[in-house]
Amino acid sequence: MHSMFNGDFGIVLVNIFLLAILFATGVAIARMRSLFAIVMLSGIYSLVSAAWYVAVDAVDVAFTEAAVGAGMSTVVLLGAMLLTSRTAKPEKLFFRLGPLLVCLATGAALIYATVDLPALGDASSPANAGVGLTYLQVAWFETGIPNVVTPVLGSYRGFDTLGETCVVFTAGLAVALLLGFGERSLAERIRNEGRSGDHSTRKASAASDEDPS
Amino acid sequence: MLEFLLERANYWVVIVLMMIGLYITFASQNLIKRMVGLGLFQTTICLFYVTLGKVSGGTAPILFGDDAIEHHGAGHGAETEGGHAALDAVLAAGGEHAERVAHLTNTYSNPLPHVLMLTAIVVGVATLSVGLALVVRIREAYGSIENDEVNEIDLETALAQHAEAEKAVSEATA
Amino acid sequence: MNTDHHVILRVIAKMLIPVITMFAFYVQFHGDFGPGGGFQAGVIIAVAVILYALVFGVPAAMRAVPPVFTRSLAAVGVMIYAGVGFWAMLQGGHYLEYQALFHEPPGEHHGQHIGILGIELGVLCGVSGAMLTIFYAFAGRVAEIRDEDW
Structure with a gap:
């Protein structure tokens, strides 16, 4: 790790600290049963990993993770939690033992595979000496944009990004097809609240929302 | 040996985090908790990829200093007039695309x-939202988001349908 | 939402929402020079509307930004992105080849700047529209958990 940061002790401490927070948050999520706490902790996990992205120089990814992972996905998870339930059932012992063994085996296999990986921060590793370095070298002459991530995203890999945009659009469409665009159920709620305002009619509107008319 | 371990310790921590996400996805019966575990797993995989792209002593990939000086002409303003001539000069001096690879x-x-x-x-x-939308629909159809309860209801419904079909067949033959 | 104890929240939100929107456009148009781009700006714009919906209620947000508009915005975003590609084809280049937009030799950057700006605009519209559609889909459903249960 010291070679990664050129012996800068402070950044190594930040690195260890952030990874420790991530580990604690992950273990807490695995042990929690309150879904509200789980959703909030997953937001914290995203935010801390965004801080860690800055420590490994990925400022664009950090920005995206902070906006999307910590903001948007927490909102969506909270919305889904409101529509379902607040607590999870405790897992049975059998259901904990099997996955634990699978995860231990997978983790051991992955750690065995890292022995062949290049060292962290190795500038001459195949990943860093290949196309990534070429982008850095040619991007300024070819596009004149200092932030190399933007030309790689938009120009060199424009097809890729077009595909991603289509995926996001399709996901929005799929959610709208599954849950409705939100207008009909909302109109029903406003009508019900205007009529009586108590909660028994909300249940009725939820039931009437079911019919696939 | 110590250096070998230290250089890879970061990978191992990330892999442990990954396995926590995988464990949550496998072990929990609650579908929302499962989706959270999947999100955790995915975030950690992104961490792993970004770790592989780290170069020691490097900064964020935003060109600065000498790397971001206009190679030809005086700047963006003069580019429209002087750009062509400067580029031609460069091409004549250094062959094809001499300045291309900085x-x-x-x-x-x-x-x-x-x-x-x-x-x-x-x-x-986006995919997380699709999964959660499916969970909401499951909740509306089954009244539960626990995986084992949903399976139980499915089994009971299938058995009831089977019994009904058998009854209908026996009535038709009788 | 007619109770009085949310007044500080509402005043602060009213101050924050224009700033958030402006920051989104800064992120969008400054993405060439610093961290940022269409994806981030789209989510930030969506978050501004979501903040409005959380503080002033979903019906008010739906009146301000109708669901019809958000889902059209998502479709229009993808079309803008694909349209930039077809523009390059009409100019005689390959699909999404920005260098061909103004018939420039290598080393000239106007086509690249305009092309990347165009597709980032498409990504902005697509992502913010899709995210708001997703939010409205979840928020428009009738909640199972009542407010008093918290």
């Missing part, structure tokens, strides 16, 4: 994993 004075991290993970995060939240 010699970088500063060290930067690899931008490619950043681009891939940036889009992966956005697609991740």
Whole structure:
């Protein structure tokens, strides 16, 4: 790790600290049963990993993770939690033992595979000496944009990004097809609240929302 | 040996985090908790990719200093008039595209994993929403989001349908 | 939402929402020079509307930004992105080849700047529209958990 940061002790401490927070948050999520706490902790996990992205120089990814992972996905998870339930059932012992063994085996296999990986921060590793370095070298002459991530995203890999945009659009469409665009159920709620305002009619509107008319 | 371990300790921590996400996805019966575990797993995979693109001593892949000086002409303003002439001069002096591959004075991290993970995060939240929408529909259809309860209801419904079909057949033959 | 104890929240939100929107456009148009781009700006714009919906209620947000508009915005975003590609084809280049937009030799950057700006605009519209559609889909459903249960 010291070679990664050129012996800068402070950044190594930040690195260890952030990874420790991530580990604690992950273990807490695995042990929690309150879904509200789980959703909030997953937001914290995203935010801390965004801080860690800055420590490994990925400022664009950090920005995206902070906006999307910590903001948007927490909102969506909270919305889904409101529509379902607040607590999870405790897992049975059998259901904990099997996955634990699978995860231990997978983790051991992955750690065995890292022995062949290049060292962290190795500038001459195949990943860093290949196309990534070429982008850095040619991007300024070819596009004149200092932030190399933007030309790689938009120009060199424009097809890729077009595909991603289509995926996001399709996901929005799929959610709208599954849950409705939100207008009909909302109109029903406003009508019900205007009529009586108590909660028994909300249940009725939820039931009437079911019919696939 | 110690250096070998230290250089890879970061990978191992990330793999442990990954396995926590995988464990949550496998072990929990609650579908929302499962989706959270999947999100955790995905975030950690992005961490792993970005770690591989780190270059020691490098900075964020935003060109600065000598790397971001206009190679030809005086600047963006003069580019329209002087650009062609300067480029022609460059091409005449150094052959084809001599300036094309710049010699970088500063060290930067690899931008490619950043681009891939940036889009992966956005697609991740989109797929997470689709999964959660399915969970909401499951809750409306079954009244539960616990996996084992949903399976039980499915089994009971299938048995009831089977019994009904058998009864109908026996009535038809009788 | 007619109770009085949310007044500080509402005043602060009213101050924050224009700033958030402006920051989104800064992120969008400054993405060439610093961290940022269409994906981030789209989500930030969506978050501004979501903040409005959380503080002033979903019906008010739906009146301000109708669901019809958000889902059209998502479709229009993808079309803008694909349209930039077809523009390059009409100019005689390959699909999404920005260098061909103004018939420039290598080393000239106007086509690249305009092309990347165009597709980032498409990504902005697509992502913010899709995210708001997703939010409205979840928020428009009738909640199972009542407010008093928290």
